[in-house]
Amino acid sequence: MSVVEQYARAHIVSDVDIAEDEAIPVVLRYDPETDPRSVRIGLPGTHEWTFSRALLEQGLRAPVGSGEVRVWPCGRVQAVVEFHSPQGVSVVQFEQKALLRFLRRTYTATAAVRN
Numbered sequence: 208m209s210v211v212e213q214y215a216r217a218h219i220v221s222d223v224d225i226a227e228d229e230a231i232p233v234v235l236r237y238d239p240e241t242d243p244r245s246v247r248i249g250l251p252g253t254h255e256w257t258f259s260r261a262l263l264e265q266g267l268r269a270p271v272g273s274g275e276v277r278v279w280p281c282g283r284v285q286a287v288v289e290f291h292s293p294q295g296v297s298v299v300q301f302e303q304k305a306l307l308r309f310l311r312r313t314y315t316a317t318a319a320v321r322n
Contacts, residue, residue: 209239210237210239210316211235211237211312211316212237213235214232214234214235215232215233215235217231218230218231220298220300231250233299234247234248234249235248237260239313242257244260244261245259246258246259246260246309248290250290250299256276258275258276259273263278263288263306263310264310266279267280267307275290286300286301286303287300
């Protein structure tokens, strides 16, 4: 099976008092047979966001955005993904290593589909 699904923990960035160690479960998905250029991030209680895999990868090195999604590095070990919708903005902070592990798995899945 070439679909990649990885669970991660992330932090919502907000001006509302949220315990610092309170993380939310997030699902990272990639299906090279359906859409080899896109990744999906599912947040609790909202729809799944689909955007360019290249955008996620580039955003780990420097700020980048396209349409409703923006990604940028935050310090040496974190990355921020910002989602815009008519209902507002969700800003989610990830450990970069979780996103890098996910990206590596997507490239492995892509190679398996091509062989």
